[in-house]
Amino acid sequence: MAYKYLLNEEDIPRKWYNLAADLPTPLQPPLGPDGNPISPDDLSAVFPMNLIEQEVSSDRWIDIPEEVLELLYRWRPSPLHRAVHLEKALNTPARIYYKNESVSPAGSHKPNTAVAQAWYNKQFGIKRLTTETGAGQWGSALSFAGALLGLEVKVYMVRISFDQKPFRKLMMQAWGGKCVASPSEETQAGRDILAAHPDTPGSLGIAISEAIEEAVGDSKGETRYSLGSVLNHVMLHQTIIGQEAQKQLSYAGEKNPDVVIGCAGGGSNFAGLAFPFVHEKINGAEIDIIPVEPASCPTLTRAPFAYDHGDVAQMTPLLPMYTLGHEFIPPPIHAGGLRYHGMAPLVSQAAVEGLIAPRSIHQRHCYESALMFARTEGLIVAPETSHAVGAAVDEAIKAREEGKEKVILFNLSGHGLMDLAGYDYYFSGEMEDYDLPEEELQKFTSVLDGYPKPSMAKTGNW
């Protein structure tokens, strides 16, 4: 028996899988401020046209350019591990596998789309990328990609994170990225906020506003904005994860897994692992596909499917998605990457269709499971990833109780070495679990009443 399954470079998938081609009900379009569908041209000041084409594509398979593959080869294919030691500790008949995305130089799955986005921007003649970052994973990944392709990268980092996590800024700097605290003096949006609230800790919404303002304000047209989750082309770029896992499982002598698990904030690591299996499910395979979110930020499990902005500042188009409302402020749990009010439209639509079975989970159980994982398998996972570990542990225990030899696959989306403060808090014994009170949920989702409504239909019977 092997402990891990490696692939050589020639085994890397050559195409991205686009779930939009296979959804029983087609994706509903993003809407502009007037409530009408927006056109690709409306987005052209923000994104390069080649990525906009991917964003709206309904082709099932999209070729990965050879030069993007060469960028990915720096760390891909990533290993698939069999979690033998965790299985023993849980005394479960289940076979647990995890796809290890923590081996990328930035420590997470984010570079899969960062290098692709940077490459397409460069092809389009773009010289500078702007973005925002909260916890810092995405800003690091885009800086890494910018270094490899010789693009300037400017990252607006939420001020409170900027101050609390100086090492993230240094990572970006090591890759040549410029990281500034947001709000900053460098944009009108930033200056306005600072004038009104000089001591603000900042927010992701403000940082997005600054990054977009800088991108669209470049008079030479050489700057674009880049987003690390939510959008269709981001989900697309991540599907390399699940396709590799399929090949590796077959080398391990497994058929389709019984359970596929990923944590879900904006949706990208979950989609990356899960969508190729959703494809199998649409074609008849029986697989439980589980996005896991914090109980304190229960987008897929408790929020409505509605049209909403992707950001607090309401700068983005209206997207059809599960959303807690763009003014929702999640409690300060430690998985910063899962504290997002919305969810990728593709993931949302898959949930509407019943193709995936969302689940929410408490953070103390996540840390408890992550520590069990660290002390058996050896890897210290990111706070976000601990949600996938927690659900995998639950499923393995369920398999033991049912006496079933299930195959469980989860995505180890990132290591936790840059985010150990959450572990400290857990060790202190003071970490609390949060459940969103129903009245809070009602309050935040009431802003959605004024927006157009997407249609909602479960067409299949999965």
Next chain:
Amino acid sequence: MAYKYLLNEEDIPRKWYNLAADLPTPLQPPLGPDGNPISPDDLSAVFPMNLIEQEVSSDRWIDIPEEVLELLYRWRPSPLHRAVHLEKALNTPARIYYKNESVSPAGSHKPNTAVAQAWYNKQFGIKRLTTETGAGQWGSALSFAGALLGLEVKVYMVRISFDQKPFRKLMMQAWGGKCVASPSEETQAGRDILAAHPDTPGSLGIAISEAIEEAVGDSKGETRYSLGSVLNHVMLHQTIIGQEAQKQLSYAGEKNPDVVIGCAGGGSNFAGLAFPFVHEKINGAEIDIIPVEPASCPTLTRAPFAYDHGDVAQMTPLLPMYTLGHEFIPPPIHAGGLRYHGMAPLVSQAAVEGLIAPRSIHQRHCYESALMFARTEGLIVAPETSHAVGAAVDEAIKAREEGKEKVILFNLSGHGLMDLAGYDYYFSGEMEDYDLPEEELQKFTSVLDGYPKPSMAKTGNW
């Protein structure tokens, strides 16, 4: 052309290589306080007898127990990368390869010996391990190993590092290790120091004293001490690195490399990569084998080969090695793992014999090279590793100037994600290079005058 060369688990080396078997002049023994060679029994309160047997073995090949291999499979074999992008940036005809030891869960090569030592201790009936740590790499690695094997681990961490690097302590804690600031109230040595100097920042020497005191003071005999470098059995356990690299280079279509490079503090990552190639050199291959050290701590390049203690507190036996004197205090350069006054006896003896060609290097050149590496190959290396990168860059430029297609191999001993403060200092423009003044060297090495002298003979002509 491939970008990296992976090995499957069945390709892992099954034996460790012991350079002691092949050195033209046998290693000279450690000496006790009376100046006489110490016996294995003298060490038995500190180390388990099975590791002491390895320490004094002159067998060329030592079987790696199957259970140790299974521990190593969690992350080994490690990848060998071809640094194509760095080659392009340097416009060199050289082919540069690096062995990526940063993929271990602890982020460095240290777990290679940590899991082996923990396993042998457990076999011997030991239940607790003590050790010291400076920068934190070794304390993390031993905590990791203790978690996998169910051994308690207690780490005495030099107080100033403990205070400056709270995340290292959390890493150890995540793996169940107990990390305390040294000097502590938990040992007589610690209490004595604290009584005299309540505000001391601590030192590696004090931490070693505390760790050994706790190990030998266990009345049940269930505790031993564990060291992460310098000793023969530590070098032995690391030779898996070079053996894997040999196999991977042959898969890449290469013969022996022309140049092999590793950074050298206590010597373990250098020895791990280099000793299997020293073996080839003894058997006739032409290879330049280069341990790289900081110019500020020039043990192999400027210090005498002498008998000296391994620690400031003079608790260890006298070891035959290149040494700056056990009272030497290196300037505050950022590669904490290279700030050691001595050098592994096996590495020292290889230098005496002329089998390896030590080199010293300045830290600003190291950081400059590490940034070039991060922005081409994508990996942010540890400050220690930047010394190997700096020397590899120098060798690649030399190959360009000579117009030679050399093959250069270096050890990427660890990533720098937990040690980014050095990059910050470099970016500030205030980082300085240090050269040890001759009068300082004389002052610190004068303590060696009172000790026995090892014989010194270069026997071969390499």
